[in-house]
Amino acid sequence: xxxxxxxxxxxxxxxxxxxxxxxxxxxxxxxxxxxxxxxxxxxxxxxxxxxxxxxxxxxxxxxxxxxxxxxxxxxxxxxxxxxxxxxxxxxxxxxxxxxxxxxxxxxxxxxxxxxxxxxxxxxxxxxxxxxxxxxxxxxxxxxxxxxxxxxxxxxxxxxxxxxxxxxxxxxxxxxxxxxxxxxxxxxxxxxxxxxxxxxxxxxxxxxxxxxxxxxxxxxxxxxxxxxxxxxxxxxxxxxxxxxxxxxxxxxxxxxxxxxxxxxxxxxxxxxxxxxxxxxxxxxxxxxxxxxxxxxxxxxxxxxxxxxxxxxxxxxxxxxxxxxxxxxxxxxxxxxxxxxxxxxxxxxxxxxxxxxxxxxxxxxxxxxxxxxxxxxxxxxxxxxxxxxxxxxxxxxxxxxxxxxxxxxxxxxxxxxxxxxxxxxxxxxxxxxxxxxxxxxxxxxxxxxxxxxxxxxxxxxxxxxxxxxxxxxxxxxxxxxxxxxxxxxxxxxxxxxxxxxxxxxxxxxxxxxxxxxxxxxxxxxxxxxxxxxxxxxxxxxxxxxxxxxxxxxxxxxxxxxxxxxxxxxxxxxxxxxxxxxxxxxxxxxxxxxxxxxxxxxxxxxxxxxxxxxxxxxxxxxxxxxxxxxxxxxxxxxxxxxxxxxxxxxxxxxxxxxxxxxxxxxxxxxxxxxxxxxxxxxxxxxxxxxxxxxxxxxxxxxxxx
Numbered sequence: 001x002x003x004x005x006x007x008x009x010x011x012x013x014x015x016x017x018x019x020x021x022x023x024x025x026x027x028x029x030x031x032x033x034x035x036x037x038x039x040x041x042x043x044x045x046x047x048x049x050x051x052x053x054x055x056x057x058x059x060x061x062x063x064x065x066x067x068x069x070x071x072x073x074x075x076x077x078x079x080x081x082x083x084x085x086x087x088x089x090x091x092x093x094x095x096x097x098x099x100x101x102x103x104x105x106x107x108x109x110x111x112x113x114x115x116x117x118x119x120x121x122x123x124x125x126x127x128x129x130x131x132x133x134x135x136x137x138x139x140x141x142x143x144x145x146x147x148x149x150x151x152x153x154x155x156x157x158x159x160x161x162x163x164x165x166x167x168x169x170x171x172x173x174x175x176x177x178x179x180x181x182x183x184x185x186x187x188x189x190x191x192x193x194x195x196x197x198x199x200x201x202x203x204x205x206x207x208x209x210x211x212x213x214x215x216x217x218x219x220x221x222x223x224x225x226x227x228x229x230x231x232x233x234x235x236x237x238x239x240x241x242x243x244x245x246x247x248x249x250x251x252x253x254x255x256x257x258x259x260x261x262x263x264x265x266x267x268x269x270x271x272x273x274x275x276x277x278x279x280x281x282x283x284x285x286x287x288x289x290x291x292x293x294x295x296x297x298x299x300x301x302x303x304x305x306x307x308x309x310x311x312x313x314x315x316x317x318x319x320x321x322x323x324x325x326x327x328x329x330x331x332x333x334x335x336x337x338x339x340x341x342x343x344x345x346x347x348x349x350x351x352x353x354x355x356x357x358x359x360x361x362x363x364x365x366x367x368x369x370x371x372x373x374x375x376x377x378x379x380x381x382x383x384x385x386x387x388x389x390x391x392x393x394x395x396x397x398x399x400x401x402x403x404x405x406x407x408x409x410x411x412x413x414x415x416x417x418x419x420x421x422x423x424x425x426x427x428x429x430x431x432x433x434x435x436x437x438x439x440x441x442x443x444x445x446x447x448x449x450x451x452x453x454x455x456x457x458x459x460x461x462x463x464x465x466x467x468x469x470x471x472x473x474x475x476x477x478x479x480x481x482x483x484x485x486x487x488x489x490x491x492x493x494x495x496x497x498x499x500x501x502x503x504x505x506x507x508x509x510x511x512x513x514x515x516x517x518x519x520x521x522x523x524x525x526x527x528x529x530x531x532x533x534x535x536x537x538x539x540x541x542x543x544x545x546x547x548x549x550x551x552x553x554x555x556x557x558x559x560x561x562x563x564x565x566x567x568x569x570x571x572x573x574x575x576x577x578x579x580x581x582x583x584x585x586x587x588x589x590x591x592x593x594x595x596x597x598x599x600x601x602x603x604x605x606x607x608x609x610x611x612x613x614x615x616x617x618x619x620x621x622x623x624x625x626x627x628x629x630x631x632x633x634x635x636x637x638x639x640x641x642x643x644x645x646x647x648x649x650x651x652x653x654x655x656x657x658x659x660x661x662x663x664x665x666x667x668x669x670x671x672x673x674x675x676x677x678x679x680x681x682x683x684x685x686x687x688x689x690x691x692x693x694x695x696x697x698x699x700x701x702x
Contacts, residue, residue, distance in 0.1 A: 020045040021124050021142040022097060022272035023165065023250070026057060028120075028148070029183075030155040035106040040066045040122055040144070043074065043097045043165060043272065055102050060118045061109060066102035074099045074164065097167060097272070113150045117266075121145035123199040132247045132275070133210035134196050141199035146267040151259065157183050158265045159257050162339045162348055163235070163397070169216060169249065169275040170407045172242050173226070173283065177397050177412055178235040178253045178269060181341045185352050185385070187259050188392030191235040194254040194268055215251040217244035217275065231302075234395055234414045241275065249273045260390070278407035284321040284334055284374075284400045286411050292316075295427055304393070304416040308425050308444035309384045310464045316362060317413060319374040319400040331371040332402040340396035342386065342417075355383050357396070374400060378415075384446070386419045393418045422446070424486040426478050431468075431490060434497045434553035438469040441490055443478045451481045470494055495552035502546050502557035509536040509544055509560060517548035517555060538562045590666040594659075596691035601655040604637075604665060622667065624651050629662040662695065 024042035031037055038057055056063040074097040109118070123143040129136045146158065159180040166176035180189055195203035195212035203212065209221030216239055218228035226240025235253070251271055257264040288303060290296040292314045296305045305313055325332045336359075343349035344356040357380035361368055365375055376398070388394065393416040401410035427442040443450060443464050452461040453476070459467040468476060473494045480486045498515035511520075511534040522536070523545050538544065546557040604624055626635035635655050657663060 020126065020128055022127065022248075023142070023270040024122075024144045025161060025267060025269045026120055026122060026144050026146040027158045027160045027267055028146075029157045029160075031106050032155065033108075034110070034155050035108050036104075036155070037106055038064050038066060038104040038120065039160070040102040042100045042102075042124075042144075044100065045128070046073070046096050046098050055122065057104070057120050057122050059109075059120045060113075064104050064107050064120070066104045068100055068102050071098060071100040073097075074167065097165070113148050115150065117147040117149040119145055119147050119201075121201070127250075128248060130248060131250045132245045133207055133215050133249045135205045135207060136196075136250070140204070142270065143197045143199050143201065144268070144270055145197075145201065146265065148265050149263050151262055151264050153259065153264075156259075156264050158267050159187070159189055159255055160267075161255075161269055165269065165271045166237070166273050168407055169239065169241060169273050170278045170281070170409065171276075173238075173240045174409065175236055175238040175412050176410075177339070177399070178237065178255075178271075179339050179395070179397050180235065180255045180267070181339070181348075182257060183341075183352060184259065185341070186391055187257055187264070189235075189395075190256040190258065191230060191232050192254050192256070193230055194252040196250050196252055196270065212252070216249055216273070217241045231414070233392065233416065234302075234397065236397070236412055236414055244275055246275055246277065249275060258392075276407060279404065281402065281404045281407065281409045282321065282323050283409045284319050284402055284411045286400055286413055287318045287320075288413065289316040289318060301412060302414050302416075304418070306418050306420060307382050308420055308422060308427055308442075309382055309386065309446070310444035311382045311427060311442055312465075313357075313378070313380045313382060313417065315378050317376045317378065317398060317400075319376075319411070320372065321400075321402050322372055323402065323404070325402075325404055332404055333369055333371055334374040335401050335403065336368040336374055336376055337399045337401070338397065340394065340415075342380070342394045343396065353383075353385050355381050355385065359398075380417075382417075382419055386417075387421045388417075388419045389421045423483065424478065424480050424488055426488045426490045428490050431492045432552040433470070433492055433494045434551075435471060435494055436469075436497060438467050439492070440465050440467055441476060441478075443488075445478075445480045445486075447480055447482050449480050449482050451479045453477050453479070468492060472496075493552060495550070497550075497553040497555075500546075500548055500555035500557060502544065502560055504538075504560045504562070507537065509538060510534065511546060511557070513555075515550055515553075515555070517550035517553075519549040521547045523547065590664045592662055592664045592695045594662060594693045594695065595657050596693075597659045599657050599659075601653055601657060604651045604653055624653075625666045626653075626655060627664045627666065631664075 022043045022045060024040065026038065026040055028036045028038045040055060040057055053068040055066050055068075057066055058064075121144060123141045125141055126139050127136055127142045129138050129140065148158070159182045161178065162181045163177040163179040166178070178191060180191075182189060193213045193215060197203050206212065206215075211220075214220050214228050216228050216237075217225050218239065219225050222243040224243040226242075229238045230236075231238075235255070249272070251273060253269045253271070255267050255269075257266070286301070288296075288298065293305070293312070295307070296303055296313075296315060298304070307313055319334050319336075321332055321334050323332050324330065338347045338359055340347070340357065341349050341352050342357050344358050345351075347359060349356050357378060360377050360379070362375040362377050368374070368376065378396075378398075386394065396415040396417070398413040398415070399410055400413075401408050422444065423446045425444050427444070431439045431441070433439055441452070443452070445464070450462050450464055452458060452466060454474075455461045457468055457470045458476070470492055471494065473492060475489050475491050477487060477489045498513060500513035500515055500517065501511070503510050503512055524542060526543075543559050543561045545559040548555040548557070621641040622639040624635070624637045624639065625633055628634055635653060637651055637653060639651055
């Protein structure tokens, strides 16, 4: 009987100490003389007992003791009610984790790793068995590991993760980062998915539709979902989830550290992510203004720049989000965060280079968060120390996140910067100018000596970035006076401009001047509209101006303000600006009108269309409906839009209208659109249209 009691006691003790560990990672830092400080980080469900303050990492030369230096709550931060926290409620299975960090004393490793490397690992009982993608048996062990490989450089530090572990996946489209950082600027990092493994290092089995390389809901698990993509260069994971089981999804990210084409180390993050459908929440919309440094290219939210030492890379990120945080009826707070080894110390960089990139709020904004908008400037003076020849680009990640409780939404902007090694170069091949304007040339000389020729219309001929204002097209040549054989050039293409203006004469707006621009855009109270003629009868009170483009020249006319005459209303649909999800605040815009004769309508034209929130996702973009006086629908047309919206939107239709009868055209869409609407306006008959009277403009409710 004594043996039976002892056996029962042992089983109970094991179950009581079960920790429900969810993930973690192992990294190391070389402190010199083949001594390393190892770091163990673990992620654990909040409502389980903490492990002992001392743990042991297993290595090829024996155990490495690590002591817990701190622990904290890794939870979503948001305003209003509904937020998640370990304390005091300890909610289980909601994506709230307790993070514990353990470090060793300097540990000496003797010898050189074999070609297969030295593996360092730590395992513990147990991990949850309710994952939706991996078949974890009851009592499954969590196994954390990383590998150190031989290298000519001797004592090397591994990369370390600077992005927090992702805890929440939300519907439908989202992304998160697993960015890691190395303290050696010669390193290149590569990211890939890896399998979850048991205490013997053997992969666990995955549920049908999932695998080590596709651990989250995707088109492989359900055709309603989009693809799952991990960017191997930046560590950004993108997903599009429409159909999936709610719950825990285990994933492992491997980061390979390469230097001079030699693999230095592999570190692994074993992480948990919980999927919830959550409330409808728009992703913050971000626009990147690269006008100051136009040598930046992009596809979606992935930006890249080819630069030279001596360049100043500068651009502005403008984020907007007009969603409400429904828990406290306030506009959502847009928060900004950034990662990158070449950032200044405020953002965790500042140790690899002497010249680091800075991030600053744009005046009048004074902080890195705000409601409705958040505008941040990136500024980096690039030098020889930043050269990327033979290694990967500098990686930066900028994150804008709202604070919807309990599941915020985010937009991640990724920037790759390549710094090319040349003795002398001008970054531009051609610069376009309108006569009378000026431009900055961007030159680089490895020696730091410059000579520009000819020396006409230039601020200085011996600096890297002079200002030029030639009156006619010409070449400027850059040489290095200490190495006369080096030469590069830039062609400054000057368009001879003229005058262009807008005046109010004899009751009409009249365009005047000495030039006829190829592209003309009219504006009424700041909203654009298309009008092809050079005279216009004002259709409402307010301000009018014209922006015109002719070759390299942009003409802004004077602004004419009409203070008396016909009334006018400008309105826009307030349909929530959602991005393909079910709208919780949808609406439409209706315009009621008459025509003065029977007419067959072939087009419905909408001038000045502006996409306010950058629609993403699938589904129709725009819908046009027409109702008769009895509110019977006589036309419904879905339209797929293609950017840019730089002209009138013309929707082809086939519709018969009867003279002097009321009709209403209503528009709606799956993002928010703004455009001009004329109210109480009569357009006379012309060779181009029948007489049209706009009676009213109304905005539909949800």
